[in-house]
Amino acid sequence: VNLIGSTHRVTSAPMQNVLLLLLSLVAATAASPPREIVNFDFAWKYLWGTPDAACPPNAFPKNCSNIEFEGLKKTTGSSAEECMAVCCVDPTCAIWQFEPSSPSTGCWIGTNLNYSYANNSKWLGGCRPTPAIDVGPAARNFSDDSWELVDAPHDPVVGGTYNNVTGPASHAYLPQNVTWYRKHFNIPSDWKGKSIWVYFDGVFRASTVFLNGEMLLLHDSGYTSFSVRLDNASMVLYGDGDANSNVIALFTTSVGGSGWWYEGGGIYRHAYIVAAGSAHFVPDGLYGATNVTGSVKANDASDPTKGMMSDMAVLNPIADVVNDGASAVQIKVQFSLFDATGASVASGTTDSASVGPNQTATVHAEMQVKNVQLWTAARTYLYTLQFMLVPSSGPPTDSANVTIGFRRTRWDATTGFYLNDAHFKWRGFCDHNDFTGVGVAVPDRINLFRAQMVKAVGGNAWRMSHNPPTPPLLDVLDRLGIVVWDENRNFGNNSEWVLNQRDMVRRDRNHPSVMVWSFCNEGGCAPAHGPDLTAIGEIFKKASKDQDSYRPVSANVIPGIDPNASLSDAIDVTGFSHQGGQTFDKFHSKYPSRPTIASECCSCTTQRGEDVRNSSVPTLSNFNGDCDSSQTGVQYSRDFIAGTLVWTLFDYYGEPSDYHWPQVSSAFGSIDLAGFPKASAFWYRSWWLYDPINQSQPSDSVYFPPPLPNPATGDSTAAANEDHNGHLVHIVQSWEPRSNADTRTIQAYSNAPTIELFLNGKSLGAQNVSYRQYAKWSNVAYSPGNLTAVARVGGTSVASHTVLTSGAAASVRLAIDVPSQTTGTGQSLVLDGTDAGLVRATILDSKGNVVRSASHNVTFRIVSGPGRIAGVGNGNPMCHEPNQATWRSAFHGLARAVVRVTEHASGSTSLRRRLIQIDRDGGKRTQIAESPSASGIVVEASVEGLGSSQVTIPVSSDVDADGVLATAAKWMMQG
Numbered sequence: 001v002n003l004i005g006s007t008h009r010v011t012s013a014p015m016q017n018v019l020l021l022l023l024s025l026v027a028a029t030a031a032s033p034p035r036e037i038v039n040f041d042f043a044w045k046y047l048w049g050t051p052d053a054a055c056p057p058n059a060f061p062k063n064c065s066n067i068e069f070e071g072l073k074k075t076t077g078s079s080a081e082e083c084m085a086v087c088c089v090d091p092t093c094a095i096w097q098f099e100p101s102s103p104s105t106g107c108w109i110g111t112n113l114n115y116s117y118a119n120n121s122k123w124l125g126g127c128r129p130t131p132a133i134d135v136g137p138a139a140r141n142f143s144d145d146s147w148e149l150v151d152a153p154h155d156p157v158v159g160g161t162y163n164n165v166t167g168p169a170s171h172a173y174l175p176q177n178v179t180w181y182r183k184h185f186n187i188p189s190d191w192k193g194k195s196i197w198v199y200f201d202g203v204f205r206a207s208t209v210f211l212n213g214e215m216l217l218l219h220d221s222g223y224t225s226f227s228v229r230l231d232n233a234s235m236v237l238y239g240d241g242d243a244n245s246n247v248i249a250l251f252t253t254s255v256g257g258s259g260w261w262y263e264g265g266g267i268y269r270h271a272y273i274v275a276a277g278s279a280h281f282v283p284d285g286l287y288g289a290t291n292v293t294g295s296v297k298a299n300d301a302s303d304p305t306k307g308m309m310s311d312m313a314v315l316n317p318i319a320d321v322v323n324d325g326a327s328a329v330q331i332k333v334q335f336s337l338f339d340a341t342g343a344s345v346a347s348g349t350t351d352s353a354s355v356g357p358n359q360t361a362t363v364h365a366e367m368q369v370k371n372v373q374l375w376t377a378a379r380t381y382l383y384t385l386q387f388m389l390v391p392s393s394g395p396p397t398d399s400a401n402v403t404i405g406f407r408r409t410r411w412d413a414t415t416g417f418y419l420n421d422a423h424f425k426w427r428g429f430c431d432h433n434d435f436t437g438v439g440v441a442v443p444d445r446i447n448l449f450r451a452q453m454v455k456a457v458g459g460n461a462w463r464m465s466h467n468p469p470t471p472p473l474l475d476v477l478d479r480l481g482i483v484v485w486d487e488n489r490n491f492g493n494n495s496e497w498v499l500n501q502r503d504m505v506r507r508d509r510n511h512p513s514v515m516v517w518s519f520c521n522e523g524g525c526a527p528a529h530g531p532d533l534t535a536i537g538e539i540f541k542k543a544s545k546d547q548d549s550y551r552p553v554s555a556n557v558i559p560g561i562d563p564n565a566s567l568s569d570a571i572d573v574t575g576f577s578h579q580g581g582q583t584f585d586k587f588h589s590k591y592p593s594r595p596t597i598a599s600e601c602c603s604c605t606t607q608r609g610e611d612v613r614n615s616s617v618p619t620l621s622n623f624n625g626d627c628d629s630s631q632t633g634v635q636y637s638r639d640f641i642a643g644t645l646v647w648t649l650f651d652y653y654g655e656p657s658d659y660h661w662p663q664v665s666s667a668f669g670s671i672d673l674a675g676f677p678k679a680s681a682f683w684y685r686s687w688w689l690y691d692p693i694n695q696s697q698p699s700d701s702v703y704f705p706p707p708l709p710n711p712a713t714g715d716s717t718a719a720a721n722e723d724h725n726g727h728l729v730h731i732v733q734s735w736e737p738r739s740n741a742d743t744r745t746i747q748a749y750s751n752a753p754t755i756e757l758f759l760n761g762k763s764l765g766a767q768n769v770s771y772r773q774y775a776k777w778s779n780v781a782y783s784p785g786n787l788t789a790v791a792r793v794g795g796t797s798v799a800s801h802t803v804l805t806s807g808a809a810a811s812v813r814l815a816i817d818v819p820s821q822t823t824g825t826g827q828s829l830v831l832d833g834t835d836a837g838l839v840r841a842t843i844l845d846s847k848g849n850v851v852r853s854a855s856h857n858v859t860f861r862i863v864s865g866p867g868r869i870a871g872v873g874n875g876n877p878m879c880h881e882p883n884q885a886t887w888r889s890a891f892h893g894l895a896r897a898v899v900r901v902t903e904h905a906s907g908s909t910s911l912r913r914r915l916i917q918i919d920r921d922g923g924k925r926t927q928i929a930e931s932p933s934a935s936g937i938v939v940e941a942s943v944e945g946l947g948s949s950q951v952t953i954p955v956s957s958d959v960d961a962d963g964v965l966a967t968a969a970k971w972m973m974q975g
Contacts, residue, residue, distance in 0.1 A: 034276060034277060034388075034389070034395070034396045034398050034399045035274065035275070035276040035280070035398050035399055035400060036191075036274065036276075037272050037273075038273050038274075038911070038914055038915055038918055039271075039272060039832075039833070039834075039904075040183070040198055040271040040272050040273045041151055041153070041270055041271055042152075042833060042904070042915075042919055042921075042922055042925065042926050042928075043149060043151070043183065043184075043919045043920070043923075043925060044149070044150050044151065044152060044154070044183045044267065045144040045147040045148070045149060045182040045183070046147055046149070046150045046154065046156065046179065046180070046181050046182075046266075047144070047148070047179065048179055049177050049178060049179075050076075050085055050089050050178060050180075051136065051137060051180070053136065054085075055085050055088035055089075056088075060084070060096070060126025060127060060128045061127075061128060062126065062127040062128065063126060063127075064095060064125035065123060065124045065126075066119060066123065067097070067118070067119060067123060068097070068117060068118050068119075068120035068122075069097060069108070069115040069116070069117045069125075070116045070117065071110070071116070072095065072097065072109055072115065073108065073109060073255075073256065074106050074107065074255065074256065075106075075107050075108070075178065075253065075255050076107060076177055076178065076255065077098065077106070077107030079098070079103070080100060080124045082107065083096050083097070083098040083107035083109075084096050084098075084126060086107060086109065086178065087109050087126070088135070089136030089137060089180075089251075090136075090178070090208070091130065091132040091135045091136070091138050091208065091210065091251070092132075092208050092215070092218060093109050093110070093111065093130065093132075094111055094112050094113050094127060094128060094129065095109060095112075095113065095115065095125060095126070095127050096109050096125055096126055097109075097123050097124065098123070098124050098125065099124075100124060101122055102122075111130060111218075112130065131215040133214070134213035135213075137180045137249055138210040138215070138251070139212075140212040140213055140235070140246070140247045142182070142247075144182050147180075147182070149921060149925050150925070151833065151834070151925055152267040152268070152269070152270065152271055152441075153269050153270060153438075153441035153442070153443070153834070154266050154267055154268060155264040155266055155268045155439030155440045156177075156179050156254075156265050156266045157171075157174050157175075157176060157177075157254055157262075157264045157265040157266070157439060158174065158264060158438065158440075158441075158653070158871070158883045159439075159882070159884040160174045160175050161175070161882070162174060163175055164661040164662075169654075169660050169661065170259075170260040170261060170262075170654050170655050171257060171261070171262050171263065171653075171654045172653040172654040172664045172665060173661060173664050174262070174653070174664075176254040176256070176257070177253075177254065177255065178252065178253045178254075179251075179252050179253070179265060179266055180250070180251055180252075181249065181250040181266070182247055182248070183247065183248050183249075183919075183921075184245050184247055184919075184920035184921055185245070185246055185247075185248065185918050185919055186237075186240050186241070186244055186245055186246065186917060186918055186920060187230070187236065187237065187238050187244075187246060188239075188240075188275075188914070188917060189238050189239045191231075191238065191275045192238045193278070194231065194275045194276060194278065195229070195231055195275070195276050195277065195278050195280050195322075195324045196229070196230045196231040196273070196274070197227045197229045197231075198227065198228045198230065198271060198272070198273050199225065199226075199227045199271065199272045199273075199283055200219075200226055200227070200228070200267065200269065201225050201269030201270045201470055201471055201472075202222065202223060202224070202225060202269035202470060203219065203222065203252055203266070203268070203269070204222035204223075204252065204264055204265045204266060204440065205221070205222035205252070205253060205254055205256075205257060205263065205265070206218070206252065206253050207219050207250050207251065207252045208250070208251045208252075209249070209250055210248070210249040210250075211228075211233045211235065211246060211247070211248055211249075212233070212236070212237070212246055212247055213235065214233055214234060214235050216228050216229070216233060220496060221489065221496070221500050221503075222257075222258065222263065222467075222489075223467035223468045223489050224468060224500050224503045225269075225507055226503075227274075227283040228248075229324075230246075230248075231324070232324070240917065242920070245920050250267065252267075253265075254266075258489055258490065259466060259489075260655060261432055261653075261654045261666075262432070262434055262439070262440075262652060262653035262654030262665075263440065263654075264434065264439040264440030264441070266441070268439070268440045268441040269471075270470075270471075270472070270834070273918065276397065276398040277396075277397025278324045278325035278397070279322070279323045279329045279331055279355060279389060279391060280321070280322060280389065280398035281319055281320065281321060281322075281389060281398050281400055282320040282321065282360060284503070284506040284507045285319060285320030286318070286319050286385075286402050286510070287316075287317070287318040287506075287509055287510060287547075288315060288316075288317055288318075288383075288402055288404040288510055289315070289317075289318060289509075289548070289550060290313060290315055290316075290404060290406045290512075291314045291315075291316070291550065292310045292312075292313045292372070292374065292406055292408040293310075293312050294310040294312030294313065295311055296308055296310050296374065296408060296420050296421045297309060297310075299373075304376070304378040304379070304701075304703065305378045305379055305703055305704075305974075306379065307373055307374065307376055307378065308374040308376050308379070308420050309371060309372060309373050310372050310374060310406065310408070311370060311371055312370055312372075313368075313369045313372045313406050314366060314367070314369070315346065315366070315367040315385075315404075316364060316365070316366050316367075317333075317348070317364060317367070317385060317387065318362065318363075318364040319333045319350075319362070319363050319364070319387050320360060320361075320362050321333070321353075321355055321360065321361050321362075321363060321389060322359070322360045323355040323356065323358065323359055323360075323361075324358065325357055326357050327357055328354055328355065328356045328357060329354070329355055329391050329392070330352055330353070330354055330391065330392035331352070331353055331355060331361075331363075331389055331391050332349055332350055332351070332352050332353070332363075332390050333349070333363050333365075333388065333389055334348075334349045334386075334387075334388040335347060335349070335350075335367070335386065335387060335388075336388070337367065337369065337383055337385050337386075338383060338384040338385075338386065339373070339383055340373070340381060340383070345369065345383075346367045346368075346369050347367075348365045350364065350365050369406075372406045373406070374405075374407050374408075374420050375405030375406060375407040375481075375512040375513075376407070376420055376481065376699075377424070377460055377481035377482075377483070377699070377700065377701075377702070377703060378481065379972070380405070380478060380479050380481045380969075381405065381406075382405050382478060382479070383403070383404050383405065383406070384401050384403055385401060385402050385404050386399070386401045387399065387400050387402075402510045403475070403478065403510065403511075404510050404512065405478065405512025405513075406512075407419060407420055407512055408420050408421060409515060409551075411552055411572065411573050411595040411642065413588075413592060413593050413594055413595045413596075413640060414592075414639070414640050416639060416640065416641065416642040416643070417515075417595075417597075417642040417643065419699065420699075422699035423700070424460075424483075424699050424700040425635070425643045425698075426460065426483065426597060426642055426643020426644065426700075427458060427459055427460055427461060427643060427688050427700070428454065428459045428462055428482070428483070428485075428643070428644075428645045428646070429461070429645060429646050429647075429648055429649035430465040430645050430646065430647045431462065431463070431648050431649055431650055431652070432465055432648070432650075432652040433464075433467075433469060433470060434652050434653050435450070435673070436673045436674040436675070436873025436875070436883070437674075437870065437871020437883050437884065437896070437897070437898045438871045438883075438898055439653065439871075442470070443834060443835065443836035443870075443898075444472045444473075444834070444835070445819065445825055445826070445835055445837065445964050445967075446818060446836060446838065446898070447470070447472065447473045447476060448476050448824075448825050448964050448968055449817070449818045449823055449825050449838065450649075450650060450675075451473070451482060451968075452480070452706050452824040452825060452971075453649065453650075453671055453677075453681075453706075453708070454482055454649060455480065455482070455702050455704070455705040455706065455824075456681075456685065456689075456707065456708050457649065457670060457684035457688060457689060457708070458687070458688025458689030458690070458691075458692070459649065459684070459688065459702065460482060460700055460701075460702055461482060461483045461484070461645060462482050462483075462485070463485040463518075463599060463600070463645040464484065464485065464486050464487045465521070465600075465647075465648070466487055466489060466556075467488070468489070468504040468507070468508065469486070471507065471508075474508060474513060475965055476964065476968050477511075477513040478511050478512055478513045479965060479968035479971075479972060480968050481513075481703065481972060484511070484513045484514045484515060485515065485516050485554075485575075485599065486504060486508055486516070486517055486518065487518035487521065487556070488500055488501045488504055488517070488518060488519055488520060489524075490520070490524065491519045491527065491536065491540065491555075492524075492527030493527065493536055498539055498540060498543050499543075501517075501543050501544060502544070502546070502547055504517070505517055505544050505547040509547060509548040514551065515551065516551055516552050516554050516573060517544045517548070517552070517554070518553070518554050518555055518556060518575065519537065519540045519553065519555045519567075519571070520555050520556070521555075521556045521577070521600075522556060522557070522558050522561070522577050522600075523558070523561060525555050525556070525557045525558075525561065526567075532566055533566035533567040534566045534567065536567075537566075537569070537570025537571060538570045540553070540570075552572030552573045553571050553572050553573075554571050554572065554573040554574065554575050554597075554599070555567055555574075555575060556575045556576075556599040557574065557575060557576060557577065558576075558579075559576070559579065559587075565587070565590075565591070568591065568594060573597060573642070574587065574591075574595070574596050574597075575596070575598075575599025575600070576596065576597075576598055576599060578600060578601055578602075578603065578647075579601075579634075580634065581634045584596060584598075584640075584641055585638075588638075595640075595642060596642065597641060597643055597644075597645075598634060598635055598641055598643065598644035598645065600645055600647050601631050601632065601644050601645065601647065602627065602628065602631035602632055602644070602647060603647045603668050604624040604628050604646075604668065604680065605624065605658050605667040605668055606620055606621065606623070606667060606669075606678050606680050607619055607620035607667050607672075607678070607877065608622060608672045608676055608677075608678040608679075608711070608875055608891075609622060609734065609852055609892030609893075610622050611733045611734055611738065611744070612738075612741075615659075617878075618658070620667050622678060622679045622680075622732055622733065623679065623732045623733070623747050624679075624680055625680075625683055625747060625749060625773070625774040629683075629773055632644055632772075633772060648668045648669050649669055649670055649671055650669045650671050650672075650673065650675075651665055651666050651667060651669035651671070651672045651875070651877065652665060652666050652673065654666065656877065657877075662878045662880070663877045663878050664877060664879075664880065666877070667877055670683075670684055672875030673873055673875050673877070674874055674875040674894070674895075674896040675709075675817065675838060675875075675896065676709070676711050676840075676875050676894055676896070677708045677709065677711060679732040679749065681708055682708065682728065682730035682749050683774070685708060686727075686728055686750055686751040687751055687772045688702075689705055690726045690727060690728065690751050691751050691772075703972070704824075704971060704972060706823050706824040709822070709823060709840075711850070711892075725798060726751075727750065727751055727752045727793065727798040727799045728749075728750060728751070728799045729748055729749070729750040729752065729755055729789045729791035729799045730748060730749045730750070730789075731747075731748050731789050731801050731802075731803050732746070732748065732774075733745075733747065733803070734803055734852050735784075735785075735786070735787045735803045735804060735805050736805060736806065736852055736853060737782065737805070738782075741782060742781060742782055743779045743780060743781050743782065744780055744782060745776065745777070745778050745779075745780070746777045746780050746787065747774050747775065747776050747777075748775045748789045748801070749774050750769055750774070750775065750789070750791045750799065751769070752769060752791035752792060752793050752798055752799065753768060753769055753793060754766050754767070754769065754791070754793075755767055755769060755775040755790065756789070756790045756792065757775075757777055757780075758787070758788040758789075758790065759780070759783060759785065759786075760783060760785040760786060764777055764780060765777065766792075784805040785804075785805055786802050786803070786804045786805070787802065787803050787804075788800060788802040789801050789802075804849050806845045806850065806852060806853070807845035807846055807847065807849070807851070808846075808851070809843050809851045809854050809946060810844060810846040811843075811844050811846075811946050811949070812841055812842065812843055812844070812856075812858065812941055812942065812943040812947065812949050813841070813842050813844055813949045814839055814840070814940070814949040814950060814951045815839065815840045816837065816838070816839055816951050817837075817838040817840050818837045818838040819837055819953070819962075819967075824967075824971050825837075825967060826962055826964075826967035827962065828954040828955055828956035828962045829867075829901050829937070829953055829955050829956070829962075830901070830955070830956055830957070830958075830959060830962050830963050830964070831903045831904060831906050831929070831932050831956065832901070832906045832959075833901060833902070833926040833928075834900070834901070835901045835964070836870060836898055836899060836900040836901070837898075837899050837953050838896060838897070838898060838899070839860070839896070839897050839899060839939050839941070839951060840895075841858045841860070841890065841894070841895040841941040841943075841949070842893055842894055843856055843893045843894075843943065843946070850892075850893040850894070851893045852893050853893075854892070854893040855889050855890050855891065856889065856943045857887055857888070857890075857943065857944070858889070858890055858895040858943055859886060859887045859941070859942050859943070860887065860939065860940070861886065861939070861940045861941075861942070862937065862939060862940075863938040863939065863940050863950060864935065864937075865936055865937035865938050865952075866901055866903035866933045866937060866955065867901055867939070867953065868902050869885075869886050869897055869898070869899060870884070870898040870899065871883055871884050871897070871898040872884070872885055872887065872888035872895070872896060872897050872898070873895075873896045873898075874890060874891035874894060874896060875891050875894065875896070876889075876891035895941075897939070899937060899953060902925070902926050903926065903927045903929050903933055903955075904926055904928045905928075905929040905930075905931065905932035905933065905957045906932070906956075906957045906959050906963075907959065909930065912928050912929070915928055916928050932955070932956075932957035933955060935952075935955075936952040936953050936954045936955050937953040937955060938950055939951055939952075939953060
């Protein structure tokens with residue numbers, strides 16, 4: 001498989017062909033490819049909980065009853081026997097204890113025998129040395145025939161049953177548990193003598209990795225990527241066939257989590273198996289540090305989409321090299337820089353370095369690069385930096401590339417943030433990493449959809465809340481021109497947490513979209529134990545700067561938690577969470593040289609389709625214009641604030657906003673959990689997107705924004721009812737009959753100065769719209785028909801919006817939201833085994849209008865083609881129906897299904913054959929095809945009494961044309 005991959009991953013199968021661009025550079029000098037990267041997502045055997053196998057009598061040789069240990073972790077188990085069984089099958093578990101007299105106290109386990117304890121006759125327990133060898137599902141010969149076969153990314157928690165007794169409220173009332181994964185695979189015999197490792201983009205949360213019963217690694221962070229070396233395992237097998245089959249096993253637990261929101265579980269991000277020479281680049285060990293040193297100018301002063309350039313920049317390629325061999329080697333690293341056309345623009349070679357056995361060396365070089373094209377929000381120009389590891393004799397032993405961009409940034413305490421010497425006001429959103437039906441296992445193309453919706457509402461920034469993101473999301477944001485606040489999960493006097501900060505920086509530092517490294521969030525920025533915050537902050541700062549000296553460090557803090565601004569003494573940019581203007585003013589007055597940003601603000605709740613708030617149901621109102629306006633207004637009146645990041649754009653599982661049960665998801669978003677826009681999205685589109693456009697396209701404007709999908713139509717291509725001349729108008733409320741509501745209040749969002757409202761053609765008067773506000777009509781008498789808002793500038797109509805009184809449900813219509821040229825997500829799904837799309841079922845009346853009151857059950861079915869229903873949703877925060885099913889009730893007339901491809905036919909034929917050679921269970925769930933399916937995926941939605949509707953999702957094996965990253969890049973080339 002002739003691939004030259006990125007340093008740590010091929011972020012998705014669609015990237016694999018892109019990376020073949022550099023293959024010809026090494027083919028002439030290497031008898032075999034120096035690095036192979038093969039998808040490791042497919043054919044995992046999976047078990048929720050612990051297996052039923054009995055625990056051997058001698059499993060815990062030491063009786064630890066009548067003792068109460070301190071510092072253990074709570075897990076599942078409602079009896080002493082169940083508790084012992086949970087510990088028994090976990091090779092890392094050294095202690096179990098249970099209190100029979102109080103079963104609600106639960107089961108507690110520990111990983112060593114060094115915990116402090118006290119005598120307590122109420123407790124039963126057992127102890128053993130760890131790691132336990134060849135125990136339970138970690139063992140190679142353990143029978144997993146009855147286990148479910150799944151493909152990663154996979155979130156096992158989201159498929160559970162909502163339970164307000166056993167499920168934690170903050171985690172969406174979905175029960176948590178331990179999980180096991182086992183994968184049967186062969187290691188090709190021609191890989192013998194190479195270094196081999198598996199790279200996991202993310203496994204939640206604590207995960208222990210075994211190979212053929214031997215424990216290899218314990219990784220305790222659910223958000224940082226990690227690699228597991230296989231070739232040095234004592235029981236590793238090489239060659240084809242069942243006799244040489246290996247079993248990699250992962251024991252994971254989502255119990256407890258690390259946050260107060262839904263975090264999911266399992267192998268929820270991509271995985272890859274990698275082979276390279278014994279001397280090779282360290283995973284995440286390649287960095288192309290850029291510094292724009294010359295003057296900056298526009299390529300075309302009249303057109304920002306033509307980009308910017310600088311006459312001079314410095315590139316510092318840095319490579320960490322490890323020697324897994326038995327003897328020292330002399331190596332050099334060759335660097336080559338390629339522009340977006342594939343042309344070589346710079347190259348260099350390091351001095352020779354000697355790397356001893358099991359040693360690591362860092363080599364670097366410096367390149368002067370003339371006339372570089374810059375990465376901007378309007379033109380996201382990217383370069384490829386190739387690294388080639390060349391020993392003193394023989395062919396290259398490793399080769400990899402990273403994608404980089406040149407840009408200059410500056411944070412000013414008085415005037416804010418600058419990108420390429422132009423003022424840039426951050427207007428963005430904080431978002432968790434989950435989506436309806438699939439939980440935290442969000443497919444890459446759906447993340448592209450989420451990113452395009454940021455642009456659709458005028459956003460130019462994304463805060464990763466509150467953890468490092470899945471790597472492919474950063475690849476998407478690099479190409480769409482959205483700036484990123486990258487955030488670490490845990491902060492405190494803990495060496496593992498410091499390593500997590502370092503690992504985040506090492507993994508993400510090549511992304512030009514990333515502008516700042518954040519240590520922590522809110523209360524997590526003030527740990528209860530350890531040295532003072534300044535000292536801890538300095539430790540985290542050093543860990544960051546050692547890996548990337550160019551970007552600033554920050555944190556999302558609450559002044560009340562850190563009243564003396566101790567952490568601010570250690571960070572470069574101070575981010576504030578949910579603070580009013582007075583807080584910013586006081587801080588700026590006291591610390592006038594410290595840049596600030598509203599890194600989290602505006603928790604404005606809203607619920608799609610609900611005209612009034614009703615605490616007895618409970619429901620929230622669709623209107624929140626006062627909150628949006630007042631809370632985002634803090635930055636507009638203060639130039640020294642670099643911008644604002646709103647909480648949130650999308651609703652997310654867990655952390656019910658204003659109520660608890662029966663609500664199971666948040667309501668902070670302007671787009672609901674299923675990806676349907678709420679009225680608030682149109683407020684942001686009015687004032688965040690169109691207002692800057694009307695100010696002659698400043699540098700922080702959003703370029704090539706897609707329209708918002710229109711929830712009021714079943715049409716697959718219809719966008720929201722608006723003009724594209726820089727104005728829109730949107731009526732917040734519906735126009736449906738309501739009991740005890742003969743008169744009502746109507747609000748409309750628009751950035752036009754005047755809106756006139758009409759009821760069945762009769763004017764109800766015009767209202768002026770103040771800056772960043774809305775129009776309001778009180779005591780509007782209800783009469784069935786249509787309500788129309790007309791926005792005007794200087795007496796000229798510039799936009800209109802109509803809401804109708806719907807009739808009885810008459811039909812269901814299915815439409816494709818992803819992939820869709822309308823939403824900026826492409827025209828086809830790629831047959832890579834992991835790509836996924838979104839279909840929308842709409843309940844319509846006889847005139848083709850959405851029936852807003854409809855709650856019919858919608859059944860989704862794959863009629864033909866390489867696809868399956870991966871999840872369902874409707875955006876209703878009180879819906880307790882299963883997330884992974886083939887049916888869902890409509891919420892205000894809409895229901896959603898996620899469709900995942902079930903065929904891998906992209907990339908080279910040799911790559912697919914290699915995949916078949918490695919995966920023992922390959923093809924049982926996702927078909928690895930010699931040639932792609934000729935037809936698309938035919939999906940049907942049916943409703944009893946309303947008939948059915950079908951759509952065909954186009955599919956493609958052409959990664960260069962239809963891959964996720966190709967789609968994002970082409971979207972930005974419209975200019």
